[in-house]
Amino acid sequence: MSKMFFQRLESNAHNHRLPLAEVMENLCFNENGLIPVITQDCSTKAVLMQAWMNREALDKTLYTGHMIYWSRSRHCFWEKGATSGHTQKLISISFDCDGDVILCQVEQKGAACHTGRPSCFYLEVEPEQQQVRIIGDAQQP
Numbered sequence: 804m805s806k807m808f809f810q811r812l813e814s815n816a817h818n819h820r821l822p823l824a825e826v827m828e829n830l831c832f833n834e835n836g837l838i839p840v841i842t843q844d845c846s847t848k849a850v851l852m853q854a855w856m857n858r859e860a861l862d863k864t865l866y867t868g869h870m871i872y873w874s875r876s877r878h879c880f881w882e883k884g885a886t887s888g889h890t891q892k893l894i895s896i897s898f899d900c901d902g903d904v905i906l907c908q909v910e911q912k913g914a915a916c917h918t919g920r921p922s923c924f925y926l927e928v929e930p931e932q933q934q935v936r937i938i939g940d941a942q943q944p
Contacts, residue, residue, distance in 0.1 A: 838861075842870065868892060
């Protein structure tokens with residue numbers, strides 16, 4: 804049913820507006836009630852991380868303007884930077900064409916990755932050499 808909602812939007816004209824509540828009701832959360840979130844730096848457009856949200860984490864993020872995720876390992880909310888000080892201020896939020904992925908653009912303060920690197924995506928594949936190269940140094944606490 805949710806996929807059909809998003810398919811119907813494909814023919815809508817540029818700048819057509821929809822109620823946020825209606826779109827959020829049709830988002831495709833998985834069987835655990837989660838949806839993947841890609842977080843991107845609003846200035847550089849670098850992909851910083853991928854995490855998960857449930858509906859309540861999404862609501863909290865929209866309400867506070869700070870990124871709040873759902874920790875699958877701890878089974879609780881996780882406000883980015885609450886303990887490290889490496890916060891993410893929400894600048895914009897978009898849903899993909901299927902309603903099954905969220906893209907958030909943020910102002911990142913400090914490192915995005917728990918390793919102290921700017922991005923969680925620091926393992927760069929070099930297919931020709933059949934190697935993976937580490938890019939970016941971890942910040943020291």
